[in-house]
Amino acid sequence: MTQTSGTLFIVATPIGNLADITFRAIDTLKSVDLIAAEDTRHVKMLLQHYGISNKVIALHQHNEDKAALDIIEKLRSGISIALVSDAGTPLISDPGMPVVKAVHEANLTVVPITGACALIAALSVAGVAITPFTFEGFTPRTSGARQTFFKERAEIPTTWVFYESCHRILDCLQDMASVLPLERSIVIARELTKLHETIVKLPLGEMLALVERDANMRRGEFVVIVEGAEKINPADIDLTSEQLRVLTLLLTQCSLKQAVSLAVEITGAKKKLLYQKALEINGAEGE
Ligand code: SAM
Numbered sequence: 001m002t003q004t005s006g007t008l009f010i011v012a013t014p015i016g017n018l019a020d021i022t023f024r025a026i027d028t029l030k031s032v033d034l035i036a037a038e039d040t041r042h043v044k045m046l047l048q049h050y051g052i053s054n055k056v057i058a059l060h061q062h063n064e065d066k067a068a069l070d071i072i073e074k075l076r077s078g079i080s081i082a083l084v085s086d087a088g089t090p091l092i093s094d095p096g097m098p099v100v101k102a103v104h105e106a107n108l109t110v111v112p113i114t115g116a117c118a119l120i121a122a123l124s125v126a127g128v129a130i131t132p133f134t135f136e137g138f139t140p141r142t143s144g145a146r147q148t149f150f151k152e153r154a155e156i157p158t159t160w161v162f163y164e165s166c167h168r169i170l171d172c173l174q175d176m177a178s179v180l181p182l183e184r185s186i187v188i189a190r191e192l193t194k195l196h197e198t199i200v201k202l203p204l205g206e207m208l209a210l211v212e213r214d215a216n217m218r219r220g221e222f223v224v225i226v227e228g229a230e231k232i233n234p235a236d237i238d239l240t241s242e243q244l245r246v247l248t249l250l251l252t253q254c255s256l257k258q259a260v261s262l263a264v265e266i267t268g269a270k271k272k273l274l275y276q277k278a279l280e281i282n283g284a285e286g287e
Contacts, residue, residue, distance in 0.1 A: 006080035012115025016194035068102040122189035122223035136162040150179040158228040185227040191220040243267040
């Protein structure tokens, strides 16, 4: 008789309010053979709350490749496993990627048990254009690297989202304000689903002032959403034929970012205009 392989369930857990978990997630956590958790003590609080007494093993982040092999072996032997992180949806700035990749490579079955995710909750209440958006995870830890990170995104015309910790939120906004226009619209979604949930939408300069003067705005967990750079009407993109020729030529040779920055150097035209035109040219080529 052939052995039936077990299934890997990727189970979303609450991001604060313990009631934010689905019936299906609870059923899955009860019925699997094993729960693989980022932090076993953390998940045990959740399991206790829901009267679940299933076996929990650690999915060590520093040794995820080895953990992946162990999990594949268990799945092959017919054991079903639920993977959970400390909060929200696993793999979203959380461990789990090597395991899921290995499951695909081994032709085993992986099933999402959907639920809370801080970035999606934040976007749903932000009142900004969402399609498309970019999720950046956490920003770099040092100020210099963060400023470069923001500079590289300054001209992106679509919304971008990142996670930030209470230790860095102020420094992060200061770095952002040193690079982006102070009128750029920012949303901070803080402590979502918890007692001190706060959702604020302000121009960057005012947001920085608020976070500087209000210590509560530096506590807890944060999602930061940045509205894309203002899109220039194509009719207003007034480049000379020579500037356009240089840009078009550069776009055939290098990346959009490199082409724009070289075109700024060579032609002296405004970066914003060149960037917008470059997007237009590349878009037309892709049609
Ligand atoms: N997997 C999680 C998810 O689905 O959102 C995210 C895990 S990541 C390690 C933790 C970060 O997510 C926090 O530092 C914070 O930036 C954000 N986050 C998590 N819970 C949050 C909440 N309740 N309110 C605001 N941000 C939250």
